[in-house]
Amino acid sequence: MAKTYVSATINGESSEFLCETQQTLLDVLRDVVGLTGSKEGCASGDCGACSVIMDGRLVCSCLVLGVEAEGQSITTIEGIAQGEKLHPVQQKFLEHAALQCGFCTPGLIVATKALLDENPNPTETEARYWLAGNLCRCTGYDKVIRAVMDAAAEMRGETV
Numbered sequence: 001m002a003k004t005y006v007s008a009t010i011n012g013e014s015s016e017f018l019c020e021t022q023q024t025l026l027d028v029l030r031d032v033v034g035l036t037g038s039k040e041g042c043a044s045g046d047c048g049a050c051s052v053i054m055d056g057r058l059v060c061s062c063l064v065l066g067v068e069a070e071g072q073s074i075t076t077i078e079g080i081a082q083g084e085k086l087h088p089v090q091q092k093f094l095e096h097a098a099l100q101c102g103f104c105t106p107g108l109i110v111a112t113k114a115l116l117d118e119n120p121n122p123t124e125t126e127a128r129y130w131l132a133g134n135l136c137r138c139t140g141y142d143k144v145i146r147a148v149m150d151a152a153a154e155m156r157g158e159t160v
Helices: 025-033 088-095 105-118 124-133 142-155
Strands: 003-010 013-020 051-054 057-060 073-075
Touching: 003 025, 013 025, 025 051, 051 105, 057 105, 088 105, 088 142, 105 124, 105 142, 124 142
Parallel strands: 003 073
Antiparallel strands: 003 013, 051 057, 051 073
């Protein structure tokens, strides 16, 4: 089967790859580009484990074709930290123990970053609504929401 050339910016770096037209962005990220942080939980856009930010918009990478990445800017979980320095969202997830098995954690962190990029001062209800597309079987979500609200406050420069 013929492959298509795609040029995109992934985690701030220019990236070029070949993919089949039916390959999902998730499969391309994991199997072609080698970024395995995004997970496949459902392959139907219902769990959020594969969440990435594509041109400023939160998307389930299992629902986007790899060829649709042409010319786009994509941020995966691997692009959230700044080198060795964790992003405040990542740090707060650790501090609040907002993870257990870790399978959903990359998607939750990417979704939280997208939320705080769009709304730096969400209410708890807004945060819960925004993260409703991310399923977790382990945490019960309370620690996740505490981490989100704490990260938001820190990113706004508030003392917590």
